[in-house]
Amino acid sequence: MQPSFEDRRLQPILEKVQAGVRLSYDDGVALYRSSDLLAVGYMANLVRERLHADLTYFNVNRHINPTDVCVASCRLCAFGKRAKDPNAYTMSLEQVWEVAGLGYREAVSEFHIVGGLHPELGLEWFCQMLRGLKERYPDVHLKAFTMVEIAYLAQRAKLGLRETLLQLKEAGMDSMPGGGAEIFCDRIRRIICDHKIDGNQWIETARIAHQVGLKTNCTMLYGHIENEEDRVDHLVRLRALQEETGGFVTFIPLAFHPDNTPLRHIAKTTGFMDLKNIAVARLMLDNIPHIKAYWIMMSERIAQIAQRFGADDIDGTVVEEKIYHDAGATTSQSLRREDLLRLIREAGRQPMERDTLYRPVERTETTFTVLV
Numbered sequence: 001m002q003p004s005f006e007d008r009r010l011q012p013i014l015e016k017v018q019a020g021v022r023l024s025y026d027d028g029v030a031l032y033r034s035s036d037l038l039a040v041g042y043m044a045n046l047v048r049e050r051l052h053a054d055l056t057y058f059n060v061n062r063h064i065n066p067t068d069v070c071v072a073s074c075r076l077c078a079f080g081k082r083a084k085d086p087n088a089y090t091m092s093l094e095q096v097w098e099v100a101g102l103g104y105r106e107a108v109s110e111f112h113i114v115g116g117l118h119p120e121l122g123l124e125w126f127c128q129m130l131r132g133l134k135e136r137y138p139d140v141h142l143k144a145f146t147m148v149e150i151a152y153l154a155q156r157a158k159l160g161l162r163e164t165l166l167q168l169k170e171a172g173m174d175s176m177p178g179g180g181a182e183i184f185c186d187r188i189r190r191i192i193c194d195h196k197i198d199g200n201q202w203i204e205t206a207r208i209a210h211q212v213g214l215k216t217n218c219t220m221l222y223g224h225i226e227n228e229e230d231r232v233d234h235l236v237r238l239r240a241l242q243e244e245t246g247g248f249v250t251f252i253p254l255a256f257h258p259d260n261t262p263l264r265h266i267a268k269t270t271g272f273m274d275l276k277n278i279a280v281a282r283l284m285l286d287n288i289p290h291i292k293a294y295w296i297m298m299s300e301r302i303a304q305i306a307q308r309f310g311a312d313d314i315d316g317t318v319v320e321e322k323i324y325h326d327a328g329a330t331t332s333q334s335l336r337r338e339d340l341l342r343l344i345r346e347a348g349r350q351p352m353e354r355d356t357l358y359r360p361v362e363r364t365e366t367t368f369t370v371l372v
């Protein structure tokens, strides 16, 4: 039976979704402007179940932030600090290698490594860091560096993006996270992160990463000063690059956390907005396999409900999170594997532990095997 939506303007979009027809820019704007969240979620869930049935993916990972020193002073960020700030920190290589092994009884399958743009840590330092991690934890996938960090390292080393990425890959970088994309629109970027590479440079760096064989994620920061058109423009640009390279694995909508940032006057996002962003992303990004509801950012409660609004992933155990907690996140810093299983099962989904590239993982108490 054909459902009948409260917002009648969504009916033609439903027909496209049912027929597997790509949604247009205008469809994206109409989805964002509709307050019929259940209709938007219903359509996103159709696509999500078509792609992933009732599976929800998660991983056992650890975040590592080697430094919070950053030459950029982005208004959106509460994490980056000036080198002379007494609260700033920079780990030594030995500390990074040691921290990587701390604090979790189960073997992690991924290190997620990102940090500030440090004026004194060059490409060779990061290559050494990767080599040291691979030596000590050979089974752990290294998902490291945003496009913004790569562009900065390349500029400092006076190398091209391709050469920089190749050197990092050679040293052990296996894939890249999706951060730093924010919102591509120049007008917004100038206000929230004017020290960062622009949207075109972010896209170009991702393009080259994909060309050298690195899979990456992608993100969008919402809930600050952007409007619906800016969001749809961002999604459509990601979709176009994916059409060209096929290198994106997962999209993660990131809710802006204003506390301790110069934009602290902006209200926090609501559950309604968080679910809407998950659902619209699933509908617009028809060529990106996975949509992640990052529980750290959207809370365990919303990330769980999101599994019925288009998301098929909830991220991982994380262990220690700084970027969102510096910006006032009240979620815990880590979840145990059994907590993730409970959240997923309670939402009526079947948990599937994955590695970074979504291959199934089987584990005992202290070891894991990736099933290829």
Ligand code: V47
Pocket (backbone or CB within 6 Å): 076, 077, 078, 079, 146, 176, 177, 178, 179, 180, 181, 182, 217, 218, 219, 221, 252, 254, 255, 256, 257, 258, 261, 294, 315, 323, 324, 327
């Ligand atoms: O790059 C920074 C954003 C990103 C704030 O690829 C902020 O699997 C909200 O990219 N409020 C880091 N957002 C997080 C990230 C990520 C997280 C989980 C999984 C993956 C993945 C990627 O967070 C930054 C920036 O875009 N950010 N400050 C803030 N105050």
